[in-house]
Amino acid sequence: MAGASVFACCSLFIMALMAAAAVAGSVPALYVFGDSLVDVGNNNHLLTPIKADFTHNGMDYPGRKATGRFSNGKNSADFLGALPTHSSLEQSNTILPLPAACILISQLQ
Helix, strand or coil, rough: HHHHHHHHHHHHHHHHHHHHCCCCCCCCCCCCCCCCCCCECCCCCCCCCCCCCCHHHHCCCCHCCCCEEECCCCCCCCHHHHCCCCHHCCCCCCCCCCCCCCHHHHHHH
């Protein structure tokens, strides 16, 4: 059963990447659903005594400044959002409605 869940999550992730690649222009936001590997939290806007504004929580950021996240640096979603759009993922001008990630034989020559 766990294998089916992993397969479903991976399939949804790949479909989301393909859909994002088909969108023209820049994307204003990147939504990543997951566990603590992609959601390190930020409670700066909450009235709580538990804060993450300590030096060790920002040691791997540029300028070594704490950002209020419960992380010492960038997580996998930060690196994914920083990737430039690769030209091979752009929608090609074809007659057939091919997915954005497909490469035609004529493009390989």
